Amino acid sequence: MIPAPAFLSNPERFMAFSRWAAPMFGVVAVVLALAGLWLGFIAPEDYQQGDTVRIMFIHVPAAWMGMFVYACLGGASFLALVFRHALADAAAQAAAPLGAAFTVLALATGALWGRPMWGAWWVWDARLTSVLVLLLFYLAYMALRASLDDETKAARAGAILALVGVVNLPIVHWSVNWWNTLHQGASVFRKGGPTMTVDYLYPLLLLGLAYMAAFGSLWLVRIRAEVWRRRAEAAALRAARG
Amino acid sequence: MLDLDPGPYAVYIWPAYGLTVLVFILMIAGSLNRARRWRRKAEAFSKDREA
Structure with a gap:
């Protein structure tokens, strides 16, 4: 049996941990974002893309987070499905809206970057289409959870759907290698290291870490909300039964 | 030096940042x-x- 982290299997310990961890991650996110934005706006214009290169600093981290959050959703769903950890299910449920928001942001900022560079807001390119499919998995997960009154059934059905969607993650990542796409290939997480100049790499990485810290903070807040919701609903049920 | 003047691309850059915020x-x-x-x-x- 794979041991789950202690705070995932013990709600009291999780609530104690998240009480200080959530604001701490929030502060880290703000500091990293300010540093990343500063470096991003003192970086020189790109020789080909001009100032539009600054959209990269907010678009690429959003795309990373869309995928990373889905991996978290998949991992939490696996723990919830196999080990029946209630907190893992709460974590999966809490991650989905945040992941959907990051994916919407990636698609929207990508369109705003694509229009001046490609001459089109949208193309049915493998990368864009697979990210759209990622968004549809998030939306389907949330819709499925909302449509079932029975929490146990909703958790199981949602977890299965989330795990099916994990198949899409390598497709998103390698779509630019497997197909001939308009979207550029990987320039940071690739064999041989990043290809971009440090003028762009440092702000990009700082903002990537800022997005990650922001997600960490908001995820913890939403899991706490989910724990309270379940407590309140359990108490309401007990009260109704007398 | 901060470069906050994206010139002709302002119409794409600022909405992208605004949407993110x-x-x-x-x-x-x-x-x-x-x-x-x-x-x-x-x-x-x-x-x-x-x-």
């Missing part, structure tokens, strides 16, 4: 409101039970 505000406000609302309800039920 808006989505973050919605995520933060939504998460905090949700947590606050359910904490109040959970605490109200636990107070009722103690009473």
Whole structure:
């Protein structure tokens, strides 16, 4: 049996941990974002893309987070499905809206970057289409959870759907290698290291870490909300039964 | 030196940053409101039970 982290299997310990961890991650996110934005706006214009290169600093981290959050959703769903950890299910449920928001942001900022560079807001390119499919998995997960009154059934059905969607993650990542796409290939997480100049790499990485810290903070807040919701609903049920 | 003048690309860059700020505000406000609302309800039920 794979041991789950202690705070995932013990709600009291999780609530104690998240009480200080959530604001701490929030502060880290703000500091990293300010540093990343500063470096991003003192970086020189790109020789080909001009100032539009600054959209990269907010678009690429959003795309990373869309995928990373889905991996978290998949991992939490696996723990919830196999080990029946209630907190893992709460974590999966809490991650989905945040992941959907990051994916919407990636698609929207990508369109705003694509229009001046490609001459089109949208193309049915493998990368864009697979990210759209990622968004549809998030939306389907949330819709499925909302449509079932029975929490146990909703958790199981949602977890299965989330795990099916994990198949899409390598497709998103390698779509630019497997197909001939308009979207550029990987320039940071690739064999041989990043290809971009440090003028762009440092702000990009700082903002990537800022997005990650922001997600960490908001995820913890939403899991706490989910724990309270379940407590309140359990108490309401007990009260109704007398 | 800060370069806050994107020239002809301002029409793409500022909406991208504005949208990012808006989505973050919605995520933060939504998460905090949700947590606050359910904490109040959970605490109200636990107070009722103690009473």
